[in-house]
Amino acid sequence: MKLWLFGLYGIVGSTAVAGERAIRKGLADTTGLVSELPDFERLKDYAPLEFEFGGHDIRSLDKNLYQILEEHWELNQHFDYRILLRLREDLEKIKAKKGTAVGCGEGVLEELKPLQTLEDEGLTLREIAERVEADLAEFADGETVAVNVASTEPRPEFDPEVHGTLEGFERALRENRTDKITASMIYAYAALKNGIPFANFTPSVGSEIPALKELALKVGVPHAGNDGKTGETLVKTTLAPMFAYRNLEVLGWMGYNILGDLDGKVLAHEQNKRSKIVSKDKVIGKILGYYPYTITEINYFPSLQDNKTAFDFVHFRGFLGTKMKFYFVWDAVDAIVAAPLVLDIARFLLLAKKKGQKGVVKELAFFFKSPMETEEYNTHRQFEMLKDWFNRLVAA
Template sequence: MKVWLIGAYGIVSTTAMVGAKALERGIVDKTGLVSELPPFKKISEYVPLKFEFGGHDIRPLPTAYDAIMEHWESNRHFDREILDAVGDELKKIKACKGTALNCGEGIRELGRVETLEDEGLTLREIVDRIEKDIKGFADDETVVINVASTEPLPKFSEKYHTTIEGFEEMLDNDVKEYATASMLYAYVALKLGLPYGNFTPSVGSSLPALKQLAEEKGVPHAGNDGKTGETLVKTTLAPMFAYRNLKILGWMSYNILGDYDGKVLSHRENKESKVISKDKVLEKIMGYSPYTITEIEYFPSLVDNKTAFDFIHFQGFLGTKMKFYFIWDGIDAIVAAPLILDIARFLLFAKKKGISGVVKEMAFFFKSPMETDVINTHEQFVMLKDWFEKLAEV
């Protein structure tokens, strides 16, 4: 299959590329891939583990190889031999220039940036260019995934965001104020009939107008915001308190991370989307709102080695208060990259099975899954498994 990555030069994207190529050569094992677990065995009949990559980015680097070299030099997040074995494959991947419309101040942290809007293009011209780039790569087995930096919350417009007719009007009248990059990419993917996955908290295809477009075009889509680290642990652990009827009084989550992601998120408006995405989960699992503190702070020397400190204050029998602490020391790109391949495979599988609209059964992969309140990781896994098994039988 082919995967078009928005943010193709990022650490998650390039690590996914390295991993996919290394898997193809059989030089690494399949640890970390959900789609390779026994319940999903049949997926290889529909979507083999073989990927070609293309994408958009706003950093003018020569190829994906230059991008992964930069990430690898600062993180050394996997064995150098793996990179050497597949490096030539990444030299063939060159990202097209993308848009960073209304992506906020945080984008400046990425260094030299070149965008379509710098060329003075209108909204319609921007989407036409994105469409031309994707069409030049895509076939019937292509999925688009947004792995670009997190953008700020968009300025919402009833007129332009609720129906696809309104959205088209926004494009035709060049109303840039209400458009953000992620919605423009999502619009093009869905318009072309390509399944779309949103690994970021950015709005992407969750706009009502774009949900309508996906239904009309019969395209599956899923998001938002990959569930990979602290939120994964939180939504796996919180059900334990619920099952044992222990009352969570307060939950503090303090995340520190470096790298480009951390730099961009150190900007208040970019961070806002992420904090909302991480903060909402407890209320949905517990049915009440415990007191929460959710912080994300930039910590340069950690680069991609994100650390999360969580403190949980809870109440048990006889009103007695107790404490629980955990520390998650994850390497962000390593926990995220295999999920990019999983999401791409499940979305293409969904398309092959004629599924359209939001695939809520893929909630398992996301912090803020669309159109479902199932946040409990255990329930999400069962939901994914049941959905897959039922469809695979047909």
């Protein structure tokens, strides 16, 4: 089985590769992987935890994945260095191909300099899409999946002429509409066109537009997204149901996030940050059925590197109208909570493909902050939904 990562050289992408390799070599156990829970025992018959990796990136293309992981390690020490050393030979063989930064916003253009992109070679959108498709076709076999773990893009306004139908989208590619099409859409388009299941681990648009949903159905490929639910939002969507079950009224919920590293730098730019805030902010209202006052903030805090910290404050009202407060602090290494989910999602999507599923797999909502085609944001219910779907599929 093969896994293609858009944004391979990021800390999430590279840590997912290192993790899979470490587990296969017996250097780490499977803690953190949902797909390794006893509930999903039979998944290994369809999608074992064994991948070959490839991917696109837009920087440091002269380096290999081992050198990239060393750079991330220097800043983060995010896992035991002895593991990295033991993986050296394997990781040195993996190199990213040149991708595109079309529509990625000032955050990416400014913070990831010097960029190496296909548009810098003078390619048009149509030609960029063809190059990405060709890279994928060269890499893929019938058991390949692609996940977007590239930096967060701004979300362009929905334009029915371009995003509404596959025909309109392909016309916009031919007309080089760089104002309407972003890298994540091109990646999703190229993967789906190649018959490769696609997941969007970021808040970028990816495959969520009707044009690409149409493509997925036309070619008969499953896809999922958006935005991995790994930290503060995971805790929020696990705790918010408690207030609902106990008939407590949430008056306000403040979530204040600080992080460093590349992701933090990119998210320090207003346009890029907007996509993330929208994704994080709406979950409380969706779970409670009403919208309390919310503050959702993300700020860059360089010295933390990937050690993302979230401070949440909940003001709520109980019996006899009495107001009370609840606080929590989530202090986690972002890539360590994210990377296993990338592998989980890839495995479940491969199962879906093998079982003939096509279009959005809404039952993978458990893994996402902004799940497509479902209003279920409650983590507990999402987990039940995942298990039911899995059991139905393997029994079929």
